[in-house]
Amino acid sequence: MSGHLAVVGLGPGDARYLTAEAADALAAAQALYGYAPYLDRVPAQAGQSRHPSDNREERARAAAALAHAAQGGRVAVVSGGDPGVFAMAAAVCEEIEGGPQSWRAIELVVVPGITAMLAVAARIGAPLGHDFCALSLSDNLKPWALIERRLDAAAGAGFVIALYNPVSRARPWQLPRAIERLRRHLPASTPVVFGRAVARAGEEVRVATLAAAHEEPADMATLVIVGSRETRVIARSGRPPLVYTPRAAEVSA
Ligand code: SAH
Numbered sequence: 001m002s003g004h005l006a007v008v009g010l011g012p013g014d015a016r017y018l019t020a021e022a023a024d025a026l027a028a029a030q031a032l033y034g035y036a037p038y039l040d041r042v043p044a045q046a047g048q049s050r051h052p053s054d055n056r057e058e059r060a061r062a063a064a065a066l067a068h069a070a071q072g073g074r075v076a077v078v079s080g081g082d083p084g085v086f087a088m089a090a091a092v093c094e095e096i097e098g099g100p101q102s103w104r105a106i107e108l109v110v111v112p113g114i115t116a117m118l119a120v121a122a123r124i125g126a127p128l129g130h131d132f133c134a135l136s137l138s139d140n141l142k143p144w145a146l147i148e149r150r151l152d153a154a155a156g157a158g159f160v161i162a163l164y165n166p167v168s169r170a171r172p173w174q175l176p177r178a179i180e181r182l183r184r185h186l187p188a189s190t191p192v193v194f195g196r197a198v199a200r201a202g203e204e205v206r207v208a209t210l211a212a213a214h215e216e217p218a219d220m221a222t223l224v225i226v227g228s229r230e231t232r233v234i235a236r237s238g239r240p241p242l243v244y245t246p247r248a249a250e251v252s253a
Helices: 020-028 058-070 088-098 101-105 116-124 144-156 174-182 210-215
Strands: 004-009 031-035 049-053 074-079 107-111 132-136 160-164 191-196 204-209 222-226 232-236 239-244
Touching: 004 020, 004 058, 004 088, 020 074, 020 107, 031 058, 049 058, 058 074, 058 088, 058 101, 074 088, 088 101, 088 107, 116 160, 116 191, 116 204, 116 222, 116 239, 132 144, 144 160, 144 174, 160 174, 174 210, 191 210, 204 210, 204 239, 210 222
Parallel strands: 004 074, 004 107, 031 049, 031 074, 132 160
Antiparallel strands: 160 222, 191 204, 191 222, 232 239
């Protein structure tokens, strides 16, 4: 009884962003595990059990889903966006590595989803049109000193930077500190995109400059994209601006 575990990306919110493969994986599952608000996005299905858990319980959730699958069940764990981006796929792999041998026999399938930075970028033009990287600003699982080192390296090397987990109730100071840090490397005029609840109710996308970025409200549902020296804003009358990063770059950038 080796079981089956699918780690499924739900995309940023809107059901149209759910892939057909993800919809099939959800429909085929006998049991669904996930953070409660994500599970709420999955339509109810007769005969399917639901196991909601709190946001911070990723390891316990992964272990519970693996234990369930190891008994021969067909189990799905859901993540917002893509499950491999600061989400459940890595938590499941960590548990498999540290868990009983029987968990390695489980058929594991990771079903990709549209991650937040792609959904936000698509709303505003093409800010990720050239080299970019993604960083989580959460210092729950890594020290702040490491985050600062990575911000320095990324901005210094000319990457556009997508910042996940910029703020939470328990972490109010990280985003202002990161913005301050990036000002050491980048011009005050560098475009910064704030995408909130993209593809969900209450969606909001705003563009600021690095100099004024600390004035923009941000919360747990916000993804921030900090441009590089090459990133440009095109003003349009009667339409929102376009933010894009040209496909070509020079050594000096
Ligand atoms: N696996 C998810 C990311 C989990 S980390 C993904 O691939 O998208 C959680 C962070 O993702 C949030 O703090 C926010 O920065 C970002 N995020 C998730 N959904 C979002 C959305 N609909 N709009 C904007 N940002 C979002």
